[in-house]
Amino acid sequence: MEKKWHRPGRSARFGLLSKLIPVLWLTAGMVSAQQYVDVTRFGARRDSSQLATTAIRKAIEAAAKVGGGTVYFPPGLYKTGPIHLRSHITLLIDAGAEIHFSDDFDQYLPMVPSRWEGTDVINFSPLIYADHAENIAIQGRGLLHGHGRKWWHYSEVIVKNSPGSKWQDEFHRLNKDVLHPDLPGWVERGFLRPPFIQFMHCKNVQIEGVTITNSPFWTVNPEYCDNVTVSGVTIDNPQSPNTDGINPESCKNVHISNCHISVGDDCITIKSGKDRSGRKSNVPAENHTITNCTMLSGHGGVVIGSEMSGGVRNIVISNCIFDGTDRGIRIKTARGRGGVVEDIRVDNVIMRNIREQAVVLDTQYVKTNPEPVSGRTPAFRRIHLSNISASGKQAGYVNGLEEMPVEDISFTGLRFRTETGFVLGNARQVVFRDVTLTTTQGPAVTADRVSGLEINGLRTEKAVAGAPVIDLKNVTEALVSGLFLPALADVFLRVSGSESAGIVVTGNHLKKAIIQREQEVPADAIARLP
Structure with a gap:
């Protein structure tokens, strides 16, 4: 007997709808766990007509109050100061959304715990920052624009010719324990550009899909983090000072894949x-x-x-x-x-x-x-x-x-x-195996003060006139074998240095090429075997 599909009654439909409501959408006044928090509902303008810093902060706080969620940027143009993430928060930057960070240095005060070129400091807030957070992410197909040009110019031009500023005074006040040798030149200047994205002491970090451009300093810079994934990210910085792409520092379990990077460092x-x-x-x-x-x-x-x-x-x-x-x-x-x-x-x-x-x-x-x-x-x-x-x-x-x-x-x-x-x-135990190396100038391999050198299966497509293929100086315990050289090679191996010893040459296809032993090399330093 054919079964008929029955539409649920009104009361059943209302019960189902009541279960779905908590996972649909948030308003500024009502926040539920696992929700999308639209920053525009907290006052962010999509035309960059005013700073969205406060609206973004409120959206993050609203999601954090209920255990976390996704802070959503729909298509539009946003202008903001720094964004500070909290645990269990994802920033979702949709295709067509652009977040432009202010180049007003005051927006990045108060200064926060940071690390700058390997030295722990208190410095300007990074543009996107988290400290001791877990399960945080930046995702989407949108754009993050750092507007770094003013930072670059002030750091590289103004500070060098300036007697000081309130930002430099504040840096020096907060970093009395940082010695000049830790950051030579930079401590005296007292103006350290902030990284674009810096997460400090965080766990379970993901950055996926976004495009990042014009960073003031290093672009993606997790510090002391565990389990970091950076995937499908495009970083495009123009020629600029120290705008590295992805710099994980003192991190463990880091996965970087499918990224496209062109930067100033x-x-x-x-x-x-x-x-x-x-x-x-x-x-x-x-x-x-x-x-x-x-x-x-x-x-x-x-x-x-x-x-x-x-x-x-x-x-x-x-x-x-x-x-x-x-x-x-x-x-x-x-x-x-x-x-x-x-x-x-x-x-x-x-x-x-x-x-x-x-x-x-x-x-x-x-x-x-x-x-x-x-x-x-x-x-x-x-x-x-x-x-x-x-x-x-x-x-x-x-x-x-x-x-x-x-x-x-x-x-x-x-x-x-x-x-x-x-x-x-100054090397030990160096091996070249199955290497084809063709040069236009000088030897293919030059070694000085090396012990335990093995060159096995070296090939070169064209010999360089007047130069040996391999040039060894004060090399000990070396094996040269399986070489294949073109007919035009005159000297395949030159040995110099009074400390040279234990060099074995065997099983090579050398045509007419010879070994050149310099006068100071002991007579028994080279053993040529079949």
Whole structure:
């Protein structure tokens, strides 16, 4: 027998509707849990005719009172001062919505606990800020505009020629314990531009989908956070001072994916505090994945440091494209920072039009004199790069300290076409395996004061006249094997330095290329096997 559909009676329909009402919409006077809080219902104007700071604050407070919710920005143009998030709050910025942040510095007072280039300070409020919050998010297809130009100009031009200001006076009053060596030059000036988005000591953070532009300083800067996801975000800053893209610092369990970044400084940088302040906090950056991102303009594609005094460990970078950055993968630090960078994996990356080095591992980013190993001494170890193609100026630069060489470094499956090759100094246990490296100037690999060097399966498409393919100086315990060189190569290996020893050459396809041993090299330093 066919069943008939019966429409519920009026009383049943009213009962159903009464259950749905709490999850539909909010008014300014009635707020329920899990609601969308429309900022326009709290007085925000969609034509930017007045500041929406108070309206946005009231909307956040209304949602927070009932345990959290989504603060919604419908399409329109909003002008505001800083936005302070609270636990269990999501900012949803719809397609067609633009939030423009005021460049009136007074809007970012009172100053709040912050971190600036690795040093804990009290400073201007970031444009979007949270402190000790959890389950917070920024989502949507809208635009966040920082109007950073006035900040850049005041910091870089006005402050340098100004006797002082109320903002500088307030900074100095609140930061008496910050020493000049912590922020050389900046403490005296007393005017630190705020990051765009900075979350301090937060858990479960998401930033998804939005476009961010014209940041006053670093753009996305979580500090001391746990479980951070940044996905599908576009960051577009013009040429400007220190407008890095995504800078997680002293965070753990960070996931960055599907982002498109073009900025005035580094695109993505992993940090963990600077010098004295960083060693005092001693909170590492750990367990980060960076994948499926594109980087265009920027000083570096993905960078670790130079503020890394708390240490950096367990980092995976994969499936990324760098096109036109100054450098590709860059890990940098200096004496005085302390900290250990270890267990770094880079795989499946394409680099094009790199203006300087495709790969940099540098523990002398700031030139200093050797000193006894202590808590001030940084260390790099267990860093492995594979399946990378690159074109640009220089293939790579690996530079350790005399008292602390970089250690356990490998390059596998590289395909590089660059003006100059790899330069290595003060390193241990470095491996090149299945690498094609074609240069227009000088050797493919130059090593000085390196021990435990393995070069296996190196190929070059075209030899450089008058230059060896491999140039070793004071290198010990090295294995050179499986090389394939073009017929035009004259010298495939040059060895110099009186400390050279234990160099084994075997199983190479060398045509007529020879080994050139300089006069100071001991006669038994090189063993040539079949």
